[in-house]
Amino acid sequence: xxxxxxxxxxxxxxxxxxxxxxxxxxxxxxxxxxxxxxxxxxxxxxxxxxxxxxxxxxxxxxxxxxxxxxxxxxxxxxxxxxxxxxxxxxxxxxxxxxxxxxxxxxxxxxxxx
Amino acid sequence: xxxxxxxxxxxxxxxxxxxxxxxxxxxxxxxxxxxxxxxxxxxxxxxxxxxxxxxxxxxxxxxxxxxxxxxxxxxxxxxxxxxxxxxxxxxxxxxxxxxxxxxxxxxxxxxx
Numbered sequence: 001x002x003x004x005x006x007x008x009x010x011x012x013x014x015x016x017x018x019x020x021x022x023x024x025x026x027x028x029x030x031x032x033x034x035x036x037x038x039x040x041x042x043x044x045x046x047x048x049x050x051x052x053x054x055x056x057x058x059x060x061x062x063x064x065x066x067x068x069x070x071x072x073x074x075x076x077x078x079x080x081x082x083x084x085x086x087x088x089x090x091x092x093x094x095x096x097x098x099x100x101x102x103x104x105x106x107x108x109x110x111x112x113x
Numbered sequence: 114x115x116x117x118x119x120x121x122x123x124x125x126x127x128x129x130x131x132x133x134x135x136x137x138x139x140x141x142x143x144x145x146x147x148x149x150x151x152x153x154x155x156x157x158x159x160x161x162x163x164x165x166x167x168x169x170x171x172x173x174x175x176x177x178x179x180x181x182x183x184x185x186x187x188x189x190x191x192x193x194x195x196x197x198x199x200x201x202x203x204x205x206x207x208x209x210x211x212x213x214x215x216x217x218x219x220x221x222x223x224x225x
Contacts, residue, residue, distance in 0.1 A: 004155075032211070043117070043203060043216035044156075089155060098163065099144055099210030100171070103155035 002027045006090050006104035013080055013111050021075040021107045023064075023090035031092035033057075033066050033073040034101070038087040047075075047088070080111045116140045119204050119217035126194050126224055134189045134220045136204030145187040146214070147171075147179060150201040159202075162187055194224040 007022040025031065032051045036044040048057030053068035062077045073090060090104040117138045126132050136145065143164045148156040148171075158171030160179040168181055176198060180188045191198055204217040 006155075036216075041218075043218040044205075045216070046213050049213075093210075095211065097210070098161065098169070099207050099212075099214070100146070100158055100161060101156070101205075101214060103148075103157075105153050105155040106150075 002031070002092065002094065002102050004090050004092055004102055004104035006088075006107050008105075008107070009087075010108040010110055013109070015082055015111055015113050016079045017111075019075070019077040019080045019084075019109070021088055021090075021109070023073045023075065023104060025071050025073065025090075025092050027071075027092055027094060029094050029096065031094050033064070034091045034093065035062070035064055035073070035075050036089040036091060036103075038089065038106070040086070044089065080109070082111045082113055085109055085111045115218065117204055117206055117215050117217040119202075119220050121220060122218065123221045124223070126222070128195055128224055130194050132191050132194055132222070134202055134204075134222070136187045136189070136217060137185050138187075138204075138206045138215075139185065140206055140208070140215060141184070142206040142208050142215075143184065144207045144210070145181070146205040146207075147177075147187070147189045148203045148205065149173065150203060150219070156203060159189065191222075191224075194222075196224045198222065199224050 035047040037047045048059040050057040050066035091101045146161040147159040202220045207214045
């Protein structure tokens, strides 16, 4: 079946530290991949996406590269800020599934000053 | 005003009660979705709708029903609430199956 697995949280970092949140997927076909962010008390917002192998999505200093050979889409940021504290969700979408998103379990990030 | 609005934002209800969660959108999208979020499980799809006449079950539809009253409105009902339906519920919309999904702010439901 189709699924997404993320590294477990919570992840606690100091400000300006390097961030990696691992995400791997299993999919029948060729999915599009997404990272969503959920700030406290809010809904999910699209952070970045990649629609085919080797694409790199980027936004707000975050990056993720679609790696077909390792079925991965790891999220990285070179220098995190306190304002990056949130829950991050990796997700996939298959083109023949009507736009449904399949989410990982979410990773909570806490950045301390 | 938010593009996707969910009401209520918080609700506590008793076991066995019927409850409706509402979602409205101003984006003009045909596709609407209901997800539930549980700690450690991410978001799981309950129901989705491609237009007012097309409603489909998601992976966890048991115990839930939906109504698409208009293009802009998609309601989720719990006919007889039970404690394991305590969760955070999200409505989402998208223009097509290949475009960005927009989420509401969520409804936190507690069944006691």
